[in-house]
Amino acid sequence: MSAAERWVRTAAERVAADAERLTRLDAAIGDGDHGHNLERGFTAAVAALPGDAPPGKVLVAAGRALVSKTGGASGPLYGTALRRAGKALGDTAEIDAAALATALRAALDGVTELGRAAQGDKTMVDALAPAVAAFEQARDDGGDLAACARAAADAAERGAEATVPLQAHKGRASYLGERSKGHMDPGAASTALLLRALADTVS
């Protein structure tokens, strides 16, 4: 089983285990369905996994399933992230730190293009952008794949935590204006969860 496939499976398990928490975060400033939607999407992603395929193909297939089955904004956004990451990996057979850095950067670019959110808007970008930067920094410092992925997951968790005082400027939470302050962004929380799953998968 490739690392990509193990990551999709681990991510699906973690999303299912944390669906309640993500949904509660979403109920506070959104419409209370984020965890359940992602659970449906990742269940479909696992079902769509092609058997013996290179990591890039695995991520593209999982991404397409997320777009097709999740609904809401998170389906197109996470689906695009995985598809772009998969396409960046191409036919690479083994993922190393350099390949994953490129893939994560492509995922972030895909998300910001589609969702047009910037850092500080209280969205998943607030976890993903610092994670990608931390991954690249760790790689430049000579870290191996596991160290880079851990740095990314740590940065994503800090980024998600840092969304708590922010006022949302994108997505459904933005309708609340000032009242969106004081809650963690559910998209940033799920991004941190997915990147922690990645770090655990490659360790």
Place this chain on the structure above:
Amino acid sequence: MRKLINAPADVVTDALRGLAAAHPSLRVDPEAGTVVRADAPRAGKVALVSGGGSGHEPLHAGFVGPGMLDAACPGAVFTSPVPDQILAATTAVDGGAGVLHIVKNYTGDVLNFRMAAELAEDEDIEVASVVVDDDVAVEDSTYTAGRRGTGATLFVEKVAGARAEEGADLTAVADVAREVNERSRSFGVALSPCTVPAAGRPTFELGEDEIELGIGIHGEPGRERAKAATAREIVDAALTAIDADMPLAGQELLVLVNGMGGTPLIEQYIAYAAAAEWLAGHGATVARPLVGGYVTSLEMAGVMITVCRTTPELLRLWDAPVDTPALRWGR
């Protein structure tokens, strides 16, 4: 959670099976999540497709039929439909004259419809999109996702549906849809939250003497919490907010007093009486009123007021025959 359901996971498909059984004039595929006019595709007619999360019934599936929508694609409760579903509906109704997507302005809806439109264009179906954003409770600025699409969706679907039915081309149908949206504004008030079946608990908590001002249609909290008030005061708050954004004096209006799902019709008429009084007192004329739960938010109690500054042409299209499960006249 006390709900008249079989299982939380089956809510949408079970409801679609009921819709199919009750309305043979619709072709319903509960698994694919599409509701299509039985006589689609109509050759040479621009087709209208709308969709969005379930939980807003009768929007959108209840508005499928001659004079209004050609297809609807209901997503999971309060969750936008997915691109495959929108594409299936688009393909099913395309009669060669193009398809208009009517999209409520929510990030998820906009993204999923955009992806579906790209897929449809790959199949050589011409698609135009109109985004409905009528809710004045949201500040329309770079600091928000923009105004939400709410009650005006019904006006847009009715008027654009009439224009398509009389043979207008895709550009003309899209133009009149945009015109209706630009001339419409809404403001909603909640007296209670609602419970998404899969979540099992209310979307927010309200004290006994509290109401939420400036709500959307997804059980989300509003902009502001206020002390409970009379129907007259609540209607005044809604119409004052609308009037500040789009002056109503001297205008001929379509007026929708829309129950949010849990407010009985008797209270909706109390609200309409207050609205009619308010509008007359502010120099506006009600050209056509509509009272009822048309764009709902599950069992949320409350009311939303939507107005459209009409023109003789828009009124003519509003009065044109329509034959759908939830809106029917002139035939």
